[in-house]
Amino acid sequence: MKYPKAIIDTQALNHNIKLIRKLAPHSKIIAVVKANAYGHGLIEVSRAIYSNVEGIGVARIAEAERLRDAGIENNILLLEGFLGAVELFKLNELKLSTAVNSFEQVELIERYNDNLHNLNIWIKFNTGMNRLGLDPQEVLEVKARLAKLSCVKEINLMTHLANADDLTKNDYTHYQLNKYNDVSDKLQIGRSISASSGVLYFPETRTEWIRPGIIMYGISPNNTPIKDLGFKPAMHLETTILQIVKLKAGQILENTDFQASQDTYIGVIALGYGDGYPHTAPAGTPFLINGRLVELVGKVEVDTICVNLGPELVDKVGDKVTVFGNDLPVEQVAQYINVINYEMTTALTARVKHEFKIN
Numbered sequence: 252m253k254y255p256k257a258i259i260d261t262q263a264l265n266h267n268i269k270l271i272r273k274l275a276p277h278s279k280i281i282a283v284v285k286a287n288a289y290g291h292g293l294i295e296v297s298r299a300i301y302s303n304v305e306g307i308g309v310a311r312i313a314e315a316e317r318l319r320d321a322g323i324e325n326n327i328l329l330l331e332g333f334l335g336a337v338e339l340f341k342l343n344e345l346k347l348s349t350a351v352n353s354f355e356q357v358e359l360i361e362r363y364n365d366n367l368h369n370l371n372i373w374i375k376f377n378t379g380m381n382r383l384g385l386d387p388q389e390v391l392e393v394k395a396r397l398a399k400l401s402c403v404k405e406i407n408l409m410t411h412l413a414n415a416d417d418l419t420k421n422d423y424t425h426y427q428l429n430k431y432n433d434v435s436d437k438l439q440i441g442r443s444i445s446a447s448s449g450v451l452y453f454p455e456t457r458t459e460w461i462r463p464g465i466i467m468y469g470i471s472p473n474n475t476p477i478k479d480l481g482f483k484p485a486m487h488l489e490t491t492i493l494q495i496v497k498l499k500a501g502q503i504l505e506n507t508d509f510q511a512s513q514d515t516y517i518g519v520i521a522l523g524y525g526d527g528y529p530h531t532a533p534a535g536t537p538f539l540i541n542g543r544l545v546e547l548v549g550k551v552e553v554d555t556i557c558v559n560l561g562p563e564l565v566d567k568v569g570d571k572v573t574v575f576g577n578d579l580p581v582e583q584v585a586q587y588i589n590v591i592n593y594e595m596t597t598a599l600t601a602r603v604k605h606e607f608k609i610n
Contacts (some may be wrong), residue, residue: 253491253493253521254490254491254521254602254603254604255488255489255490255521255522255526255574255602255603255604256488256489256490256603256604256605256606257290257291257486257487257488257596257599257603257604257605257606258486258487258488258489258576258606258607258608259291259292259295259296259485259486259605259606259607259608260483260484260485260486260487260608261295261296261299261300261485261607261608261609262608263469263483263484263485264296264299264300264467264468264485265299265300265303266483267466267467267468267469267482267483267485268280268282268300268303268304268463268467269303270480270481270482271450271461271463271466271467274450274451274454274457275445275450275457275461277457277459278445278457278458278459278460278461279305279306279459279460279461280303280304280305280306280460280461280463281304281305281306281307281308281326281328281443281460281461281462282297282300282304282306282307282308282463282464282467283307283308283309283330283446283462283463283464283467284296284297284307284308284309284314285308285309285310285311285314285330285464286310286597287597288468289464289465289468289470289593289596289597290486290527290596290597290598290599291468291485291486291596291605292605292607293309293314293317293318294317294318294321294323295605295607297318297321297323297325298321298323299607299609300467301323301324301325304325305325305326305460306325306326306327306328306348306460307323307325307326307327307328308327308328308330308462308464309327309328309329309330310329310330310331311329311331312329312333312338312341312342312345312347315327315329315342315345315347316341316345319345326348326371327345327347327348328347328348328349328350328373329342329347329348329349329350330350330462331350331352331383332349332350332351332352332353332356332375332383333349333356335359336359336362336363339356339359339360339363339367340363340366340367343367343368343369343370346369348371348372348373349370349371349372349373350373350374350375350383350409351372351373351374351375351393351397352374352375352377352383352384352385353385354389354393357393357396357397360372360397360400360402360403361396361400363402364400364401364402365401365402366402367402368402368404369402369404370400370402370403370404370405371404371405371407372397372403372405372406372407373407373408373409373443374390374393374394374397374406374407374408374409375409375410375411376390376408376409376410376431376434377410378410378412378427378428378430378431379413379423379426379427379430380410380411380412380413380427381413382411384410384411387430387433387434390408390434390438391434391437391438394406394408394438394440405441406440406441407440407441407442407443407460408431408434408435408438408440408441408442408443409442409443409444409460409462410427410431410443410444411446412424412427412428412444412445412446412448412449412453412456413427415446415448415449415452415453415456415472416447416448416472416473417473418452418473424453428444428453428455428456431444441459441460442458442459442460443458443459443460443461443462444456444458445457445458445461445462445463446461446462446463446464446472447463447464447465447466447467447472448472448473449461450463450466451466451472451477451480465592465593466482467485468484468485468486468596469482469483469484469485469486470484470581470582470592470593470596471582471592472592473592474582474586474592476580476582478580483577484575484576484577484580484581486575486576486581486596487573487575487576487577488573488574488575488576488596488599488603489571489572489573489574489576490520490521490522490571490572490574491520491521491568491569491570491571491572492518492519492520492540492566492567492568492569492570492572493519493520493521493555493568494518494519494568495516495517495518495519495560495564495566495567495568496516496517496519497514497515497516497517497564498511498514498515498516498517499511499514500512500513500514504517504548504549504557506549506550507548507549507550507557508549509534509548509549509557509559513562514562515559515560515561515562516559516560516561516562516563516564516566517548517557517558517559517560518540518545518557518558518559518560518566518572519555519556519557520538520555520556520557520558520572521554521555522554522555522556522572522574523551523552523553523554523555523556524551524552524553525553525554525600525602526554526599526600526602526603527598527599527600527603528551528556528574528598529551529588529590529594529595529598530550530551531551531588531589531590532547532551532556532587532588533547533587533588534546534547534548534549535547535587536584536587536588537579537583537584537587538556538558538572538573538574538579539572539573539578539579540558540560540566540570540571540572540573541565541566541570544579545558545559545560545561546558546559558572575595581595581596
């Protein structure tokens with residue numbers, strides 16, 4: 252294997268779902284697979300988990316269409332809702348559930364009531380995220396309007412917690428919860444509050460439905476490791492050493508500011524920003540080769556990265572390089588680069604081969 256490869260452990264995915272079940276035994280799971288399942292593979296991940304969850308969540312209708320074309324029959328929720336009449340009719344054709352976060356969407360459903368059927372609606376309540384969603388009085392009005400329509404089969408209420416991953420901002424999370432509950436108590440309909448951080452840190456958010464995303468892949472929603480909770484990383488990203496060059500003390504690595512303080516070996520590895528690895532990764536970013544940590548030197552190029560192998564030649568061309576995975580947590584790498592954990596997997600490009608371990 253010469254080029255970068257993402258090995259996806261489907262057993263780890265389903266193991267993590269079992270842990271989520273233990274945390275929220277009375278909740279139904281909408282497994283979030285948006286953004287190509289956070290880089291893990293939309294179709295393959297959905298196939299691996301479909302029998303262990305009650306639904307699947309995507310952001311865009313094109314993602315849902317791919318799932319239906321692949322034969323995925325699960326309940327699929329459009330987390331960001333639909334845009335315009337064309338998408339409304341398409342989601343109805345595909346038998347999708349949808350978020351509703353604006354009066355424009357409500358008006359479209361009303362206008363085409365006679366042409367639609369069996370819609371499962373999730374009213375998106377803006378409790379403080381201030382991005383998508385309706386205010387309290389608007390939620391009550393929308394619920395009343397939708398309840399009158401023959402095309403609407405079911406109505407539920409969802410929200411998103413703005414800072415649940417930041418435990419220094421618990422006061423704001425509880426403010427959102429109180430706001431949600433004030434409206435939810437009046438409506439008495441199905442509820443969904445909790446995404447990954449809510450599942451982990453706020454038991455009171457584990458309502459009828461939960462929407463775990465990043466933790467399903469064994470990745471923490473913040474810098475607090477979740478391996479100690481039993482979660483397993485589903486992705487192991489690896490590549491190989493393409494070439495080894497020797498720098499003499501005082502020599503400078505071309506096009507970089509790295510100067511060897513002693514005779515040292517530089518490994519050129521097959522990975523770059525063309526594969527989705529962050530161009531901003533600084534010197535010192537860790538990789539794992541033959542059981543030891545080595546550090547990035549120089550810059551991340553489009554196809555390659557250089558690492559300092561040290562003064563002794565113990566590695567060879569073709570040796571495996573762990574970029575992140577079981578033995579080098581993605582959280583550790585992301586924190587060093589100063590990017591969010593999600594970005595490390597989601598940004599991977601089509602050049603990175605995906606290999607699925609089916610257990």
